[in-house]
Amino acid sequence: MTRTFTYDDVVRYLYAETSPQENDAIVEALTSDAEMLAFYLDGLELQTLMDRIVRSPDSRTTDNILRYSRQYPSSQTADLSC
Amino acid sequence: MQKFQVSDSELVSLYIRGDEKAFEKLVLRHKSRIYTTIYLIVKDQYVAEDLMQDTFIKAVDTIKSGRYNEEGKFLPWIVRIAHNLAIDYFRRDKRYPSVVFEDGSSVFNTLDFSEDSVESIQIRQETHEQLREMIQRLPEVQRQVLIMRHYEEMSFQEIADATGVSINTALGRMRYALINLRKQFSQRTPQYDKNIYLR
Numbered sequence: 182m183t184r185t186f187t188y189d190d191v192v193r194y195l196y197a198e199t200s201p202q203e204n205d206a207i208v209e210a211l212t213s214d215a216e217m218l219a220f221y222l223d224g225l226e227l228q229t230l231m232d233r234i235v236r237s238p239d240s241r242t243t244d245n246i247l248r249y250s251r252q253y254p255s256s257q258t259a260d261l262s263c
Numbered sequence: 264m265q266k267f268q269v270s271d272s273e274l275v276s277l278y279i280r281g282d283e284k285a286f287e288k289l290v291l292r293h294k295s296r297i298y299t300t301i302y303l304i305v306k307d308q309y310v311a312e313d314l315m316q317d318t319f320i321k322a323v324d325t326i327k328s329g330r331y332n333e334e335g336k337f338l339p340w341i342v343r344i345a346h347n348l349a350i351d352y353f354r355r356d357k358r359y360p361s362v363v364f365e366d367g368s369s370v371f372n373t374l375d376f377s378e379d380s381v382e383s384i385q386i387r388q389e390t391h392e393q394l395r396e397m398i399q400r401l402p403e404v405q406r407q408v409l410i411m412r413h414y415e416e417m418s419f420q421e422i423a424d425a426t427g428v429s430i431n432t433a434l435g436r437m438r439y440a441l442i443n444l445r446k447q448f449s450q451r452t453p454q455y456d457k458n459i460y461l462r
Contacts (some may be wrong), residue, residue, distance in 0.1 A: 189434040192441070196412060198419060223445045229399075231413050234391045238298040242312045243290055245317040250286050253327050 188220060195224045247252040271337040279326060290319065292336055297345045300414045303406075304349035306399055314352060318345040342415040397447045405440035408433055 193199050200255055211218045211259045269288070277285035297318060302311040322341050325331050332340075398406060407426065411417045419437070423430040 188438050189431065192434050192438050193419065196419070220441075224441050227441055227444055228392050228413070230390070234394055234413075235295045235299045236302055237295045237341055238315050242315050244296055245316055246290055246323075247283070249288055249316075249320055250323045250327075251283055253323055 186217075188217065191217060191221050191224070193220065193230065275326065275331065275337050279331070286323075289337065290312060293341065296338070296416075297342060300342055300410060301349045303395070303398055303410055303414065304346070305352050310352060311349075312349050314345065317348055321348075337416060339415065339421075346411070346415060374428050393448075394444075395449060397444055400447070401440055402441055405436050405443065408436040409440040412437055 190203070190207060193213075194204065199207060212258055228245065271292075274285040274289050277290065287462065294315070298311060298315050301314045301318070302308065303309055319339060321344050339422065398409065401409065404426075408422055409423070411422045412419065417425065419430050419433045423433040426433065428436075
């Protein structure tokens with residue numbers, strides 16, 4: 182019996198949570214459903230954009246973290262404000 | 264998920280045995296993902312910096328005192344610490360008025376724009392800023408699932424378990440989050456210079 186795929190299945194596919202068997206069938210389903218394909222392509226684009234808004238902390242923050250670790254356990258009273 | 268030459272669990276084992284360089288690698292490897300997760304919840308760069316420190320201090324305390332469960336995965340574990348601290352802050356912040364800082368996001372934004380023109384850099388920065396705002400405007404349950412799945416790399420089943428809903432509800436919330444983001448994108452104002460076109 183042919184399984185009908187839903188938009189939730191496409192969401193799982195976008196995040197690589199589908200099985201190899203499901204993947205083949207979902208790709209097949211996407212080629213025959215223009216709306217679902219558009220949703221999938223939009224999802225891919227949003228994923229790419231969301232990856233690009235990843236930010237990094239100030240280097241002082243990472244320096245403080247590394248210093249705390251190096252000075253442990255005496256660092257428990259260390260001043261992290263600088 | 265990105266593959267690294269030395270796994271997180273190997274680095275944690277080295278760190279437990281006193282190798283500070285291994286810890287430095289872990290921090291550098293995951294700092295952006297953890298920081299972004301916190302930032303998207305608290306929406307304030309300076310608070311995010313503080314909570315980032317608090318997150319790693321908790322991690323150091325747990326690992327160095329021998330309470331770390333080596334069977335677990337490092338990234339999901341530390342991201343959960345970050346998430347919980349950010350949510351705690353967010354809840355506290357809602358109860359008490361706080362000082363509003365001027366946002367200096369461009370100063371610490373580490374995206375690589377060096378090869379682009381000034382105009383394309385500006386448009387891209389605006390797009391990224393709009394996306395951050397759009398994510399923050401999502402209904403809380405949708406934003407929560409989106410951050411957990413995309414930035415914390417939790418599976419939909421893990422999200423369902425953590426938030427006390429069915430996996431279908433978690434999937435549905437993610438679906439609507441994506442639909443809402445797409446809708447907001449299509450409604451945004453076209454980029455143009457108002458000084459030229461405004462009469």
